[in-house]
Amino acid sequence: MKKTDNHILVIFGASGDLTERKLIPAVFNLHCRGFLPDNFAVVGVSRSAFTDEAYREKVVFENEHLKDVGGNGDRAKFAKRIYYHAMQTNNPADYPIFRDRLKQISLECETGDNCIFYLSTPPSLYEVIPRSLAEVGLHREQDGWKRLIIEKPFGYNLETAIDLNQKLLQYFSESQLYRIDHYLGKETVQNLLITRFGNSIFEPIWNRNYIHHIEVTAAETVGVEKRGGYYDGSGAMRDMVQNHLLQLVALVAMEPPVQATETSIRNERMKLFQSLRALSEDDVVNNVIRGQYTQSKIKGESVPGYREEEGVATESRTETYFAMKFFIDNWRWSGVPFYIRTGKRLPTRVSEIVIHFKPTPHHLFSKGNGLPNTENILVIRIQPNEGILLKFAMKIPGAGLQATDVNMDFHYSDLNDAYIPEAYERLLLDCIQGDATLYARGDAVEAAWEFVDPILKVWESNPDIKIYGYPAGTWGPEHADDLLEGDNITWRYPCRNLTDDGIYCEL
Known part of the structure; x- marks a missing residue:
């Protein structure tokens, strides 16, 4: 297992839906599965007036999206690593106080100076928060690494994307920037x-x-x-x-x-x-x-x-x-x-x-309907019913040489002992490990x-x-x-269930 450094994860926009539904559950799963170090902390930041205890109650004990995995689902132990800091993220005057709070939590949890800043905020703050962090020195890496995760949308068009890139690079280097795409x-x-x-x-x-x-x-x-x-x-x-x-x-x-x-x-x-x-x-x-x-x-x-x-x-x-x-x-x-x-x-x-794939150039075998052979198809299903499906022709039993399409498939759910992490879980771990x-x-x-x-x-x-x-x-x-180009070429109309693809389907 790749070494995971002690660190603090700071989530700006901590009272939002994404944090409760995806981010905190992802960190909890990493904790349960043993991927986090002994010394880590999560600091939620937003304008809402929560105490540490009230925020822990909201995102840990009352969070329906948390599910115990790996046999280590001790919510009380995990909750002790969760902190909350209320501030106006668009007010630079609040950042010196925030920096001092981070130092206090770092000493309490023995995390060192490694820190991830996750911007789960409106895009209007994508330049404001990094600039304010840099003004109080929270971008410097003399004593530990600093990484910044940015949610989409990354710009509204080409001009704004270039402008945002240029502004971010004034405060953080490209190696510190992690533009997340959960897909x-x-x-x-x-x-x-x-x-x-x-x-x-x-x-x-x-x-x-x-x-x-x-x-x-x-x-x-x-x-x-x-x-x-x-x-x-x-x-x-x-x-x-x-x-x-x-x-x-x-x-x-x-x-x-x-x-x-x-x-x-x-x-x-x-x-x-x-x-x-x-x-x-x-x-x-x-x-x-x-x-x-x-x-x-x-x-x-x-x-x-x-x-x-x-x-x-x-x-x-x-x-x-x-x-x-x-x-x-x-x-x-x-x-x-x-x-x-x-x-x-x-x-x-x-x-x-x-x-x-292209159809065979020699239309030797029909499929019983007078039509020539159709192409082979490889389906890579991303969600739901994750897996891979290959469609190819086989002979219909009985007299003659008539062909029909058959399915050969693989599903991740068939791997009984395999744990499939959620997208945010995998991506957060990659950022923690610097990948x-x-x-x-x-x-x-x-x-x-x-x-x-x-x-x-x-x-x-x-x-x-x-x-x-x-x-x-x-x-x-x-x-x-x-x-779509070509005769008899149409969009594929997929079913939710990859296993029974072509047998029954939604409209």
């Missing part, structure tokens, strides 16, 4: 590297010679819930595409890294972003589809349309569905179309990568924004570009089907 912490996403580069049956055919197209889907069943005000200023493209989906594309399409190191893997992701074909205005008009969900009934229950949600403008043109076709201009992927889509109020919650492999580097964030920024500019300058409605509970605007 990269999912076990199936990490397994992409092993699937591709650790198996000789896949890597030789992972290119334009054998792959017809690749699609990436991130579907949600929920609407905007109570986040209408925030979401209406963001939309599906900013919320999901620029970060999550493009990071998945980078992992599925990047070249083999020279070494299994943080620098090598991040360099290859960066090269992939640099190979994305730039989008012209015609590309945006013809190869990008956006939509909004409209009022509908789902399982007999009426659900509102997007423009009827609380906090959403009645004439809003913010997209809740986004689909796009694009290309990667390098030797491996030249001419292979990539399709990505994401949306809210779709039939099922599912995220997956689908590799569509930024699964975090986004500043230049890669800017490169991803450089690719999608033309879409935003065309939308802003051309209000005549259509935004299509789709009934809540369906798979988005039918116009998205027009993106």
Whole structure:
């Protein structure tokens, strides 16, 4: 097991939903499983007026998201490592007091001067907090390392992303910055590297010679819930595409890294972003589809349309569905179309990568319906029902040589003794251990924004570009089907249950 240093984890925005639902449970799981050192502390920081005891009660003893794992679920012991400090995070005058409180906790818990600052805050504080920390010397590493974790969104467009990077680098070095994308912490996403580069049956055919197209889907069943005000200023493209989906594309399409190191893997992701074909205005008009969900009934229950949600403008043109076709201009992927889509109020919650291999050139065996052989498909399921599914043809028993599609699958749940950590659990441990492999580097964030920024500019300058409605509970605007190239080529409509894929499914 890699050595884990004594440290303090400071969570700004400690009274928020993310802290209670994801961050504290992730730290608790690491503690239960023995991944944390004997000397550690968690300090929650926000404006709310909690004492240490009241905060411990809220996030430990009353937290329904905490589950005992590893046979070491002593909440009382864990709670003693939790502290709380109330302050105005946008007021520089409060930071000297905060620095002194950290020193006091460090002495009490014998953690030394190693510290992680986690910004679970509105983006408006992403520059304010690092600057204020630096002004009181909490960025210095003379006596211990200092690391800063930043949640998305990392910028609102290319210009603001570059500006934020430049401001952060005034106070912290790039090696201290950890831009978190929880999708990269999912076990199936990490397994992409092993699937591709650790198996000789896949890597030789992972290119334009054998792959017809690749699609990436991130579907949600929920609407905007109570986040209408925030979401209406963001939309599906900013919320999901620029970060999550493009990071998945980078992992599925990047070249083999020279070494299994943080620098090598991040360099290859960066090269992939640099190979994305730039989008012209015609590309945006013809190869990008956006939509909004409209009022509908789902399982007999009426659900509102997007423009009827609380906090959403009645004439809003913010997209809740986004689909796009694009290309990667390098030797491996030249001419292979990539399709990505994401949306809210779709039939099922599912995220997956689908590799569509080219059909056999010799249509020797039909499938009993007079149609030629279809392509083989490899499905890499990220969530839920995590696993891998391979679809290929087999002979139908009996006379003749008719073929049918069959499934061969693997599920992480089949590994009886394997514990699958939550994404935040894995990513927090990586940061504690100084491994930024699964975090986004500043230049890669800017490169991803450089690719999608033309879409935003065309939308802003051309209000005549259509935004299509789709009934809540369906798979988005039918116009998205027009993106796909080739005869009888459609989007894959996944089931929640990977095992019974193709047998039963949501709408």
